[in-house]
Amino acid sequence: MSEGTNLMSHYKFEVPEIVFGRGMLSQVGCCARRLGGRKIFLVSDQGLFEAGWVDQVMKSLLQAGLEFVYFDQVSINPKDHEVEEGAREYLRHGADVIVGLGGGSAMDAAKGIAILSANGGRIRDFEGTDRIVRPLPPMVLCPTTCGTGSDVSQFAIISDTEKRCKLTIMSRCVAPNISLTDPDTLKTLPEEYICTTATDALSHALEAFFSIAATTLTDVHAVKAIRLLKGNLVEAVHEQTPDAMENLSRASLHAGMAFSNSLLGIVHALAHPIGGFYNANHGSINAVLLPEVIRYDLPVVTEKLPELAWGLGCKGADDEKVVAEVVQGEVDALLEACGAPRSLRSLGVQREDLPKLARNALEDACLITSPRQADFNDLLGILEKAF
Numbered sequence: 001m002s003e004g005t006n007l008m009s010h011y012k013f014e015v016p017e018i019v020f021g022r023g024m025l026s027q028v029g030c031c032a033r034r035l036g037g038r039k040i041f042l043v044s045d046q047g048l049f050e051a052g053w054v055d056q057v058m059k060s061l062l063q064a065g066l067e068f069v070y071f072d073q074v075s076i077n078p079k080d081h082e083v084e085e086g087a088r089e090y091l092r093h094g095a096d097v098i099v100g101l102g103g104g105s106a107m108d109a110a111k112g113i114a115i116l117s118a119n120g121g122r123i124r125d126f127e128g129t130d131r132i133v134r135p136l137p138p139m140v141l142c143p144t145t146c147g148t149g150s151d152v153s154q155f156a157i158i159s160d161t162e163k164r165c166k167l168t169i170m171s172r173c174v175a176p177n178i179s180l181t182d183p184d185t186l187k188t189l190p191e192e193y194i195c196t197t198a199t200d201a202l203s204h205a206l207e208a209f210f211s212i213a214a215t216t217l218t219d220v221h222a223v224k225a226i227r228l229l230k231g232n233l234v235e236a237v238h239e240q241t242p243d244a245m246e247n248l249s250r251a252s253l254h255a256g257m258a259f260s261n262s263l264l265g266i267v268h269a270l271a272h273p274i275g276g277f278y279n280a281n282h283g284s285i286n287a288v289l290l291p292e293v294i295r296y297d298l299p300v301v302t303e304k305l306p307e308l309a310w311g312l313g314c315k316g317a318d319d320e321k322v323v324a325e326v327v328q329g330e331v332d333a334l335l336e337a338c339g340a341p342r343s344l345r346s347l348g349v350q351r352e353d354l355p356k357l358a359r360n361a362l363e364d365a366c367l368i369t370s371p372r373q374a375d376f377n378d379l380l381g382i383l384e385k386a387f
């Protein structure tokens with residue numbers, strides 16, 4: 001394989017300022033003040049409050065001489081009415097910088113609040129690409145799971161509760177000014193979330209790597225994420241050693257930078273309607289879909305497989321078919337070893353809903369960059385195999 005094969009020849013690469021390291025949550029106040037903040041709108045959730053991380057951020061804000069308003073009315077798969085309420089609170093208090101602390105739900109809610117506080121309207125008005133007109137308030141986003149990537153991404157995913165689907169909002173504006181990762185926050189992440197959020201990161205890295213919008217820059221980050229996940233996921237899930245957990249944080253960051261710039265594929269195109277319809281865990285859905293989507297994609301991504309095989313630590317193989325089998329086997333084994341869910345049925349998905357979910361996935365923006373163009377029957381076939 002020659003370097004750069006099947007990669008975009010013209011591209012841009014967008015990332016926020018990145019702050020990373022154990023104990024760095026103490027720097028949130030300095031970061032918010034650097035962005036011109038005086039009254040901070042802090043978005044998080046009850047679980048992180050009880051774990052003590054919200055308190056640490058509040059102390060950091062106070063030490064930096066900043067006032068703050070705390071908003072925690074955010075649930076899993078953040079809802080349209082939650083971000084609309086958050087925006088009203090942001091404006092009512094005259095806040096000027098948003099800090100989001102949490103998993104994808106809290107950070108995407110923070111983005112939704114930023115969009116509405118500056119642009120007005122309903123969150124569904126901004127679905128799609130580049131629909132945001134007015135500049136957003138500055139944001140500092142702090143991930144506390146090992147998979148979402150929302151802290152670096154140009155995406156915000158919000159649930160439309162009337163249509164029972166997810167809105168994908170894609171814009172350079174929703175990438176925050178600062179992404180601040182403190183791997184210490186993973187100490188209180190429940191074991192099942194280590195697996196599901198890390199398998200979300202694995203999906204981000206693999207879909208970014210196979211994306212038709214992949215570039216040399218996104219490939220570097222995708223392969224780095226895959227190597228870190230391969231080397232640390234099982235140890236992190238079963239032993240929670242600090243080094244393995246920190247490496248999952250790193251993997252999430254690299255995967256986030258990759259997919260934010262090369263976009264995703266069929267796993268996420270299907271996961272969004274499933275998550276919106278059943279309010280199911282995003283990482284769990286991805287873990288179930290990933291092996292089937294890789295099986296579907298492999299015939300059209302053969303030129304990139306040697307690099308991926310290297311990322312997965314596989315022994316070299318020259319024959320394309322052998323490499324494909326090895327890659328598929330490695331991904332299957334990794335998901336199995338960390339106890340990831342294996343069927344959509346186990347997540348509450350109903351067989352009679354599969355055609356509707358496949359139809360909704362056809363509308364999802366993530367489908368555009370899939371390496372293999374899927375029609376309704378292809379998507380339905382993947383769902384049936386994953387059922």
Ligand SMILES: [Fe+2]
Pocket residue numbers: 148200203204268282286
């Ligand atoms: Fe994801």
